[in-house]
Amino acid sequence: MYVFHLAAEVTWTAASQQESFSIQYTPAKLADGIYGLRVQVSDASGNDSGVQPYEINFEVINESTITNFYPYPNPFSTQTRFVFTLTGELFPEDIKIQIMTISGRVVREIFMDELGPINIGNNLTDYAWDGRDNHGDQLANGVYLYRVLIKNPGEEFKHRKTSADKGFKNGFGKIYILR
Template sequence: VSPTVYDKAKVEKTLGQDPTSFEVNYEVQKNIIYKGKSTVSNGDFEYSFIVPKDISLAYGYGKLSHYANNDIHDAMGFDTSIIIGGINTNALSDSDGPQIEIYLNENSFVNGGITNSTPTLIANVFDSSGINTVGSGIGHDITVIIDNDNSAPIVLNDFYTADLDTYQSGEIRYHFPSLDAGPHQLTFKIWDVNNNSSEVTIDFVVQNDLDVSLDRVYNYPNPFTTSTEFIFEHNQACNEMDVQVQVFTVSGKLVKSIHTNVYTNGYRVNGIYWDGKDDFGDQLAKGVYVYKLKATTIDGRSAEKIEKLVLLK
């Protein structure tokens, strides 16, 4: 079941911008105190959370909204008789902001990596007191800012969902509209229910996928003794690619060729394994080698990069 708990309704006004119209008061109940997921067992479920300090302290009627499904049936219901308000003067002291792990498109994304022009922000967050999504405290929204444009923050309160059976951790997913090609910087900020904040900044590069592009081509570990893995980033998400790694001596002699076919769910390929042996199965001598990594799409487009590795054994 997916419960959503709303703060009290607020009175707002229409804009009254049309010459023939006038301002009209209306009520709206949209500030979310808690949004999560709970396990249902034999028809019963329960959940708990800490109410944010940013709620309106006046007492009034909040709202519980529940939605459930079991892949066969849907169920929903609500309750508007719950009283919300006041403050707990004996609440536990908390001065630490939330912990943040942030990615673009996939959890293997690394700072400075490649994305498409419409990446998906993935933020995994944790706080012992819970995350503030109310949106009624000035400056206490979950926000993301692109390229230091503080005049246009994107508010993500409604995109947060707590993890199953806990109020302490959750995830934000947000799909960006089209971004210009080139380097960008993203700053993500989030608050806990006690109004402590945390912020993290990452860099990324938007590349179109018309031409194949490779970046961050390396092997790990490097130097190595017994085995290593080749890793690279690209701009061909959800495409099938033929990957070739050729290892050469510094004098230019080809000693090892590796071919593999990969289907890319994201923008990073991990784990092309090499045991440090040549094409005949013999252990190569220790020293410096050069390798060329080439990636080719099924329609023949390709890109390649040349790097160095060191074999210690």
């Protein structure tokens, strides 16, 4: 068994009444690939924190890519949030989600500052769309199209393919409102 002391790469925050104990692992730049991380913590008396170490696998992708945005849940009755993955080190300068009728009329635009914090890795927006248009009026049940516009002068985010891409046609996805 190898024990590595990664003090320079690991920071931790003690548990309090407001927050749980947390560990943050920030390694030097890793090559593309799939990695595993195993954590076993012990107290000052040498008692392990659990029977088994905590283990997690993660993938490193250094190229700046972004997946399609997927509404979750879809269909929805009260609200839906957007799920997407961002890789690399760069953040988009601007993101805009346009929701439109089947005929192409834009009924709602959601801007980057509404989405909440964006992280490298998997994202679930803080913003939850409630099926209302730009004027606050409730939209009718049915199918709506949406697209995501990403602005980043001088740097293009490549599309990261996923198995769910078959639900998109020419950059447009569908959202279903069922109340």
